[in-house]
Amino acid sequence: MLGGEEFEIETEELPADRVAVPESFAEQANVTPGQLRRFTEEGVDAWEMAGDLLTWDRPYRTVFDAEACDWFPDGQLNASVNCLDRHLDERKNQRALVWEGQLGETRTDTYLELSRKVNAVAAGLRELGVEEGDVVTLHMPVIPELLVTMLACARIGAVHAVVYAGFSAEALATRMAESNSSYLVVSDGYYRRGDAVSLTNRAETVRAGLDQDVTTVVVDRLGDNHQYPLGADEHQYRRLLADHRGETVDPVPRDATDELFLIYTSGTTGEPKRVTHTTGGYLAHTAWTSHAVLDIEPSDTYLCTADLGWITGHSYIVYGPLALGTTVLLREGEADQPPRTKLWELIEKHAVDILYTSPTAIRTFMKWGEEYPEEYDLSSLRLLGTVGEPINPDVWQWLYEHVGGGECPVVDTWWQTETGGHLITTIPGVDEMQPGTAGPALPGIEATVVDETGAEVDPNTGGYLAIETPWPGMPRELSEETRWAETSGVLPDSEWAYMTGDGAVVDDEGYVTILGRVDDVINVSGRRYGTLELESVIVGVEGIAEAAVVSGYDGRDQGIYAYANPDTDAADELALREAIYQAVETQIGSFARPDRIVFTPELPKTSSGKIMRRLLSDIAHGNELGDTSALRNPEVVGEIESATQSD
Numbered sequence: 001m002l003g004g005e006e007f008e009i010e011t012e013e014l015p016a017d018r019v020a021v022p023e024s025f026a027e028q029a030n031v032t033p034g035q036l037r038r039f040t041e042e043g044v045d046a047w048e049m050a051g052d053l054l055t056w057d058r059p060y061r062t063v064f065d066a067e068a069c070d071w072f073p074d075g076q077l078n079a080s081v082n083c084l085d086r087h088l089d090e091r092k093n094q095r096a097l098v099w100e101g102q103l104g105e106t107r108t109d110t111y112l113e114l115s116r117k118v119n120a121v122a123a124g125l126r127e128l129g130v131e132e133g134d135v136v137t138l139h140m141p142v143i144p145e146l147l148v149t150m151l152a153c154a155r156i157g158a159v160h161a162v163v164y165a166g167f168s169a170e171a172l173a174t175r176m177a178e179s180n181s182s183y184l185v186v187s188d189g190y191y192r193r194g195d196a197v198s199l200t201n202r203a204e205t206v207r208a209g210l211d212q213d214v215t216t217v218v219v220d221r222l223g224d225n226h227q228y229p230l231g232a233d234e235h236q237y238r239r240l241l242a243d244h245r246g247e248t249v250d251p252v253p254r255d256a257t258d259e260l261f262l263i264y265t266s267g268t269t270g271e272p273k274r275v276t277h278t279t280g281g282y283l284a285h286t287a288w289t290s291h292a293v294l295d296i297e298p299s300d301t302y303l304c305t306a307d308l309g310w311i312t313g314h315s316y317i318v319y320g321p322l323a324l325g326t327t328v329l330l331r332e333g334e335a336d337q338p339p340r341t342k343l344w345e346l347i348e349k350h351a352v353d354i355l356y357t358s359p360t361a362i363r364t365f366m367k368w369g370e371e372y373p374e375e376y377d378l379s380s381l382r383l384l385g386t387v388g389e390p391i392n393p394d395v396w397q398w399l400y401e402h403v404g405g406g407e408c409p410v411v412d413t414w415w416q417t418e419t420g421g422h423l424i425t426t427i428p429g430v431d432e433m434q435p436g437t438a439g440p441a442l443p444g445i446e447a448t449v450v451d452e453t454g455a456e457v458d459p460n461t462g463g464y465l466a467i468e469t470p471w472p473g474m475p476r477e478l479s480e481e482t483r484w485a486e487t488s489g490v491l492p493d494s495e496w497a498y499m500t501g502d503g504a505v506v507d508d509e510g511y512v513t514i515l516g517r518v519d520d521v522i523n524v525s526g527r528r529y530g531t532l533e534l535e536s537v538i539v540g541v542e543g544i545a546e547a548a549v550v551s552g553y554d555g556r557d558q559g560i561y562a563y564a565n566p567d568t569d570a571a572d573e574l575a576l577r578e579a580i581y582q583a584v585e586t587q588i589g590s591f592a593r594p595d596r597i598v599f600t601p602e603l604p605k606t607s608s609g610k611i612m613r614r615l616l617s618d619i620a621h622g623n624e625l626g627d628t629s630a631l632r633n634p635e636v637v638g639e640i641e642s643a644t645q646s647d
């Protein structure tokens with residue numbers, strides 16, 4: 001199952017020196033060395049502490065039931081109560097949400113206002129027929145209505161499935177079909193880098209492609225200039241809110257193991273991978289890590305630049321931070337979208353305490369130059385965090401110095417859609433930082449690096465990253481697999497293991513350096529794509545015989561590189577290229593458009609006929625090529641190399 005054939009670990013980059021925790025930070029940190037020792041030396045269970053951060057309708061007695069692989073199995077709670085109701089006594093007039101829109105709008109909701117909207121929308125959804133356990137699909141940009149609807153679903157025990165706004169109608173329909181979702185809350189459009197993109201026909205197209213009836217609620221984002229004609233079974237969000245204003249909806253107590261939401265990500269098959277997160281375990285995990293790793297306090301203003309459509313938005317914009325009662329600053333648009341001063345302006349304007357962003361955004365900021373952050377007063381910042389891909393040590397240093405002024409710890413948090421929350425990262429008030437290295441596994445987590453046979457490798461040796469302890473944010477799919485299938489034996493020395501799909505190196509002190517994906521998933525600028533999913537779209541284009549998709553690097557940026565082998569009688573390359581772009585755009589979305597399409601008369605294959613992606617990936621990265629003697633057609637390599645370079 002480890003499929004090591006195509007995989008070689010590169011460990012050329014030497015780790016940078018460790019950086020001490022800034023003292024001013026350590027003094028006020030949520031988790032101190034003393035507290036951490038309680039986990040390691042006194043056997044205090046970190047995950048019990050996580051559970052205790054929440055408000056339960058029925059308190060749990062068991063933290064983890066190993067046999068069933070369930071977290072807090074006998075507890076009951078409601079996520080919207082944890083994110084809203086329980087804060088009202090203390091901070092009903094504190095801002096819960098500050099939204100900065102693409103057109104320069106600012107909207108603010110206090111906890112009381114947010115809670116009222118969530119109640120009204122919950123009442124509206126109920127009236128439309130949504131019941132506990134129903135899947136409600138949400139398809140919107142980063143606007144307050146999305147967050148409100150997520151919490152409204154949680155309130156009535158409905159399961160939300162947010163589909164990133166950049167996905168095409170077809171991709172949306174595939175996901176709704178897979179989850180058998182009969183409810184869609186969609187915006188009339190969104191702004192992409194300032195330009196309006198209409199979603200008007202989306203609901204219609206989706207409904208035409210589905211067996212089930214779909215009730216639709218339309219959120220007005222584009223305003224008066226845009227007409228969205230409502231059809232049968234289509235309702236206006238604004239009306240829904242107005243009709244139910246002032247109503248309260250009793251929160252539905254959910255078992256800790258009940259679904260809170262599902263989210264689709266890219267897997268190793270050609271299909272979208274469904275990941276289902278639970279109400280208790282997931283919420284405990286995200287609340288605890290928001291407290292311990294992101295150091296969030298209720299008095300903070302917290303900015304995370306992720307899109308709500310991906311897991312980071314779910315865990316570290318909505319559930320974790322709101323469970324802690326902080327002020328969340330929500331920005332519509334990409335972190336590194338012009339104007340170049342925007343992010344710094346927002347941090348100054350709102351006196352942001354914590355910034356959680358991606359290495360890819362920071363690389364852009366670095367390219368733009370330090371003069372932009374330096375124009376602004378960023379002294380309110382206390383902590384910086386990154387997620388999504390490895391951060392190069394020089395990029396780390398830039399962030400540390402030019403944004404954090406050398407006084408804010410940087411947490412490089414490793415996790416995945418499947419993990420729900422952080423698993424590997426330094427704890428900012430405790431652990432020394434190492435630029436380029438995520439850090440140790442969190443208390444309660446055992447991370448190991450193994451070879452193709454599943455045996456643990458020596459420290460400082462590359463291998464496959466495995467997690468050998470279950471964690472509360474684990475998805476339902478994984479508990480079920482553990483419960484029903486014979487998973488012992490995945491690793492010979494371990495009772496249970498989750499193979500992450502990443503390559504990694506661990507040093508003598510347990511610090512984990514992530515080397516990137518080693519399966520059929522690629523990670524490009526912090527975004528995840530399934531190579532098989534892309535390849536099947538490309539091969540579906542008339543005139544393309546075979547295709548292989550890898551991540552590449554053109555000296556400046558990472559990108560999606562598609563290698564395609566046209567039929568001999570295929571149309572000209574220009575037309576094929578256009579057809580590939582079209583196919584990706586309609587079947588997935590324009591965000592998945594390949595950055596490079598390289599046509600080659602043949603793809604490199606092993607003697608057994610398998611496409612050698614590793615070799616293509618090396619070519620796409622401009623790496624030294626290893627041994628190509630195992631190839632059936634070594635003569636194509638030179639040709640592909642020159643085609644890649646000249647394209």
Ligand code: WTA
Pocket residue numbers: 265310311312386387388389390391412413414415416417418438500501502514516517523526527528
């Ligand atoms: C990568 C995003 C290095 C990794 C939360 C993982 C990272 C994939 C880091 C999951 C990090 C995430 N350092 N690589 N700090 N964080 N990754 O599901 O390859 O979109 O497997 O979840 O991102 O991507 P996903």
